Amino acid sequence: MTKDAAFIYTDAYLSYRFNDKHPFNQQRVILTKELLELSDRLSESDIIVPRRATDEEIALIHDPIYIDAVKKASIGKLEENDGYEYGLGTEDTPIFKNMHDASSLLVGGTLTAVETVLNGKANHALNLGGGLHHGFKRKASGFCIYNDGAIAIAYIRKKYNLRVLYVDTDAHHGDGVQWAFYDDPNVCTLSIHETGRYLFPGTGNVNERGIKDGHGYSFNLPIDAFTQDESFIELYESAFKKVAEYFKPDIIITQNGADAHFLDPLTHLCGSMKIYESIPQIAHEIAHKHCNGRWVALGGGGYDMWRVVPRAWAQIWNVMKHNNVLSGELPIKWVNKWQGQSPVSLPKNWYDQKESLPDIPRKAEIEEKNKKVLENAMKYTQIKAFKSE
Amino acid sequence: MLVEEIMKTDVIRLSPDETIGQALHLLQEHRIRHIPIVDEENHVIGIVSDRDVRDASPSILSEKSDRTAFERKISTIMSHPVLTVHPLDFVEEIAKVFYEREIACLPVINNNKLVGIVTEKDMLYTFIQLTGTHVQSSLIEVKVPDIPGIIPEVTKTFAKRRVNIASILVYPYKKDALYKILVFRVQTMNPTPLIQDLRAAGYQLMWPNNIPEPKV
Numbered sequence: 333m334t335k336d337a338a339f340i341y342t343d344a345y346l347s348y349r350f351n352d353k354h355p356f357n358q359q360r361v362i363l364t365k366e367l368l369e370l371s372d373r374l375s376e377s378d379i380i381v382p383r384r385a386t387d388e389e390i391a392l393i394h395d396p397i398y399i400d401a402v403k404k405a406s407i408g409k410l411e412e413n414d415g416y417e418y419g420l421g422t423e424d425t426p427i428f429k430n431m432h433d434a435s436s437l438l439v440g441g442t443l444t445a446v447e448t449v450l451n452g453k454a455n456h457a458l459n460l461g462g463g464l465h466h467g468f469k470r471k472a473s474g475f476c477i478y479n480d481g482a483i484a485i486a487y488i489r490k491k492y493n494l495r496v497l498y499v500d501t502d503a504h505h506g507d508g509v510q511w512a513f514y515d516d517p518n519v520c521t522l523s524i525h526e527t528g529r530y531l532f533p534g535t536g537n538v539n540e541r542g543i544k545d546g547h548g549y550s551f552n553l554p555i556d557a558f559t560q561d562e563s564f565i566e567l568y569e570s571a572f573k574k575v576a577e578y579f580k581p582d583i584i585i586t587q588n589g590a591d592a593h594f595l596d597p598l599t600h601l602c603g604s605m606k607i608y609e610s611i612p613q614i615a616h617e618i619a620h621k622h623c624n625g626r627w628v629a630l631g632g633g634g635y636d637m638w639r640v641v642p643r644a645w646a647q648i649w650n651v652m653k654h655n656n657v658l659s660g661e662l663p664i665k666w667v668n669k670w671q672g673q674s675p676v677s678l679p680k681n682w683y684d685q686k687e688s689l690p691d692i693p694r695k696a697e698i699e700e701k702n703k704k705v706l707e708n709a710m711k712y713t714q715i716k717a718f719k720s721e
Numbered sequence: 722m723l724v725e726e727i728m729k730t731d732v733i734r735l736s737p738d739e740t741i742g743q744a745l746h747l748l749q750e751h752r753i754r755h756i757p758i759v760d761e762e763n764h765v766i767g768i769v770s771d772r773d774v775r776d777a778s779p780s781i782l783s784e785k786s787d788r789t790a791f792e793r794k795i796s797t798i799m800s801h802p803v804l805t806v807h808p809l810d811f812v813e814e815i816a817k818v819f820y821e822r823e824i825a826c827l828p829v830i831n832n833n834k835l836v837g838i839v840t841e842k843d844m845l846y847t848f849i850q851l852t853g854t855h856v857q858s859s860l861i862e863v864k865v866p867d868i869p870g871i872i873p874e875v876t877k878t879f880a881k882r883r884v885n886i887a888s889i890l891v892y893p894y895k896k897d898a899l900y901k902i903l904v905f906r907v908q909t910m911n912p913t914p915l916i917q918d919l920r921a922a923g924y925q926l927m928w929p930n931n932i933p934e935p936k937v
Contacts, residue, residue: 423883424909473857474910532910533857
């Protein structure tokens, strides 16, 4: 029987850890899982333990020379100067022991999610350990070593020959995935992110629309720093619906980075928990409308791992499995269990308190500017719609 | 940076005896806006732009279109003499030529022969490269006193944190001539430690700045 949703998880995801000071911490996945368990939303039977990705699978996107370098780094055999070429051993992606195994497990998790959905075992699958969208063909960057999302898309193209819509709501541009399929008309990418004017990686401009046959299959919504809920949701919902209508995907993959929140230390967007309710709800609706429900959701960024990420990610599962979002108070057991380890005071509710939201003086201007971005980005979906009439 | 590093060497060219129709065809086929006209020796003797060709073409509004216009020789409409540059000229210098002479294209000549072409678009692309926006990076703007030695003073923070710099731009600070603005594009997704170090060292940052509470 087809289940509604599968939760891909293993404690071994924690092995993807650069160092104690690094902002990317997979403990977020455990915090989320326990939040769901203590809310009676996730049970043992929902969980699928991921397999590891093979070298051949990783090589669907990455250069074998690069994979070798990661393997060497894993056992301390990569010279410091040899690493720079591959982005290994930098502050963003430091070398750590067994990094190849840890990274290929995250990729395996995303492949397991894809197989679960495409083999009909579940309509939706969630792999919060994945979503490492900055990984390049032969370069680690932005906390990412192997680009599990891109590998999964290449895997779907090769093995199932389906049209894939990739939607990235991380506050950083989903550059690695975009460039990997920039000339491919069977893979459509849509990324909403803080403008690259200041923020890493700097790309994701509206005019990045794809090349050759892939022209018209890359969509970017670079929104202003300090953008808040209404504008974020307006752009996301409108663009996602139009692009899905235009592209008619067979499967949707979402990257659900949770760093567009006002508490996130690395970005300048100012969303609240509201956007993390809308993001999965709209994805869910569109997956049922266009793809027979086929939807794989991944994790991604999110650097306030105590106050933001667990709540944001738990709502993805709530939508996938239960078709609703939770509100009211968080389970007190969860708060009590983790408060001791958290350097900040943990939230008590699923929602952010209204008083805590920042006041943005230029709000109206920002919203107007974002609207223009949306109009501009959606130009091509309209042209195609006229043609097909 | 030298012109030879940014010029295109695969130049679409015409001889003066060829027709306006051929020029029109080449402009459309290659999506270009200028064609240098060369003699048998590959000496540049003229240049035509898409506008010259359009002006010489029959109006789409006239009822009896006069196809003979397309048969005229290109030499009848080409501009000359032609302003040219050398492969060893500096890109900064030719940027000035573009700006002052209000032209959009410069043939590159070596030993009197055509060896390349630089367009306004090539120039802009080069400047985009200089701003560093083509590599993955985060931006930091620092206001500093306009004194010798200030750049190494600031950049040692980046070195200490082992963060590579993709580009540095220096702007005047318009409100106070005693200061200038350094714009860094740094190759990291996590500039927070750098930002803290720079602030701790007493520098005022123009970005990130005035982030509303509770973002600091």
